[in-house]
């Protein structure tokens with residue numbers, strides 16, 4: 423029997439519990455999230471002082487190691503923006519710009535690029551690359567300083583935001599009419615993960631409170647965007663990393679093996695691109711996205 427829970431107007435079935443938090447499949451919000459929802463003040467403390475230094479000490483180093491492959495991913499994203507936008511409109515904001523490699527690629531392609539990033543360490547790195555970075559969280563206050571954009575990109579951000587609908591209203595206000603929003607979040611509770619739970623008895627390793635607050639699917643994130651004043655144009659995903667687990671490569675909690683799996687995935691994608699089959703790789707991932715599979719939910723949407 424699934425347990426129901428109500429918390430400050432949030433109501434739904436409890437999917438899992440971990441470290442004093444429940445993951446609620448929230449009927450009120452239309453997507454799953456943890457309760458209690460941490461406050462922005464609690465999160466600010468965690469991010470500004472701990473995130474890159476304590477939680478992800480390897481982050482900058484690995485971004486450099488993955489750079490050739492990341493640039494392929496980034497190039498595809500900029501190509502999509504350019505296909506969807508009217509010519510001559512090229513001002514982009516990357517929310518959670520991290521070490522800055524995504525924006526740097528944009529600058530190299532002639533985009534006017536701005537980043538906002540709460541980590542001091544990552545901001546410093548991005549500035550050393552010559553990028554325009556505001557250090558901090560996106561808020562009403564910082565939004566008024568940043569101005570208006572043709573594209574806003576948010577990779578692995580929205581799952582960490584205490585009130586995503588409110589956040590999307592703020593983001594929408596920063597886009598020019600017809601501007602684009604690209605969101606990438608983990609594809610949680612997907613069918614391949616559920617297969618692993620059923621067949622191999624895995625605990626839901628993707629549940630990670632308090633940082634990881636929201637647990638989106640293609641449908642729940644599309645719904646949230648549609649009700650926030652956006653039209654979803656394209657659904658994409660990234661390599662379904664769960665395939666490695668299903669084939670017996672247990673990388674959960676095994677960093678070394680995780681990197682080995684990542685290396686094989688990179689080899690697959692880079693070899694496809696080198697062979698001139700980048701479009702086939704992309705079509706494969708769009709087909710996976712249509713099935714609700716793949717490691718990330720990636721949506722391109724236009725402000726209505």
Ligand SMILES: [Zn+2]
Nearest residue numbers: 432448450451
């Ligand atoms: Zn809710």
